[in-house]
Amino acid sequence: MKARSQHQDEQHLTEQLGATGLRLTPQRQQVYDVLRQKRDHPTAEEVFIRAKKQMPEISHATVYNCLDALVKSGLARQVTVDRGATRFCPNMVEHGHFYCDSCETVYDVELPTELTGVVLPEGFQAGRYEIAIHGTCAECAKKK
Amino acid sequence: MKARSQHQDEQHLTEQLGATGLRLTPQRQQVYDVLRQKRDHPTAEEVFIRAKKQMPEISHATVYNCLDALVKSGLARQVTVDRGATRFCPNMVEHGHFYCDSCETVYDVELPTELTGVVLPEGFQAGRYEIAIHGTCAECAKKK
DNA sequence: GATTATTTTAGAATTATTCTAAATCTTGAC
DNA sequence: GTCAAGATTTAGAATAATTCTAAAATAATC
Structure with a gap:
């Protein structure tokens, strides 16, 4: 796993989002951080709960929006293995x-x-x- | 695609369900028939609508129950390709x-x-x- | 034929996701 | 800098998907 500096990380996000016509916002950053911090394939609901700890005002809809933005920009993958909630994964290496x-x-x-x-x-x-x-x-x- | 006679079909269902400790009921037969008749990977809701045409009293919960029974017995596969409703597929050949x-x-x-x-x-x-x-x-x- | 286990049913409840409209923030044009 | 346009966030409502519940029906067992 290559470690990225805070700065590189931010730049990477900005680039990837930008290529899809989207902006890097504090919320998107936060959601992305949540995914990277614990790579246990959380559901949107779980991401919401974790994100709230750092950013208590973040809303449900925003988490969905951010996850969609990350997926569209190639920063995260959607994982649908079963009935029930979709999970998310920031590992973009083929797996x-x-x-x-x-x-x-x-x-x-x-x-x-x-x-x-x-x-x-x-x-x-x-x-x-x-x-x-x-x-x-x-x-x-x-x-x- | 090998065609099965009505009788063979019923026997096959009975066996497969039986091996899982489940019975063949008219509803399960019906749901299975729906899956076989149009192999377009319908959602549970779509199966419900189609099954209702032949069996108007069938209930929502029963369709879910039947689909689960078929999946557990190896008579159908659950297909989860995206967020949103799960789809079902009676093609048990590897694909x-x-x-x-x-x-x-x-x-x-x-x-x-x-x-x-x-x-x-x-x-x-x-x-x-x-x-x-x-x-x-x-x-x-x-x-x- | 009574007893027990399974299944179905309608509808309520729960969970997952999307939508809505207003408020906020950004960005670029002046 | 200020304003307009567009993007984003927000809370909460709305919708969609699935599961649960308790009672009734059905089937299998003794």
Whole structure:
């Protein structure tokens, strides 16, 4: 994990958002920081709760707005592994997600193989790939 | 696509549900039929609307219950490609999903390559893999 | 045929997300 | 600097998606 200085970080955010026609605001910065501080794939609601600690006036709608802005600008990924709330992930390095069906925790997993050879129908344009592996995590496997 | 006779179909459902400790009920049959009749990855709400045509007394909660039963018994798959309602798919042959970010349609896609080589952390047990490809479908690509 | 377990039902309740309209902030033009 | 235009935030309402509840219906077991 490359550490970025506060300044580099801010510049990175400004650039990425700017390229999408969006501004860097204190709220967006805050939401991004929350995602980076604890990479446990929180839901929007969880991000809201955490962001509120530093910025008590932040509103629900703003958190959704900020998360959308970050996703649109390529600063975060939306993770939808199950019914229920969407989760968010600031790890933009190519990776997949392991979802424990038992404790519902999401883990990042490396994807050593490129997913080549998927033949799409004529005219379809692929953007990103989302790989989710469902199963049981080590903790939960032990308990059984 | 192998066609199954009415009888084989019913027997298949009974077996699969039975193995999970569940019964085949008229409602579960109906919901399954809806999924098979039009394989467009409907949401629970859409399944409800379609099921109602044949079985007007069926309730909302029952559709959710039936869909859960089918998923648990390996008769259908849950497809979660985006925020918003979960979709359902009765195609149990290994395949991935293409999601058009523009028109929000889901397409089944073949997966010629086995997704081998994903190294999970010690003790993690993989169940199924879910591969989703986001992008633009042929129709939507033309419009731009 | 009574008992028990499963399933369905309608509707309420909960959760997740989006919308709305007003207030605030930024930015660029003058 | 000041103003207008546009972007963003806010609180709260509205909507959408899903789950829960308790009673009634159905089916399986003894």
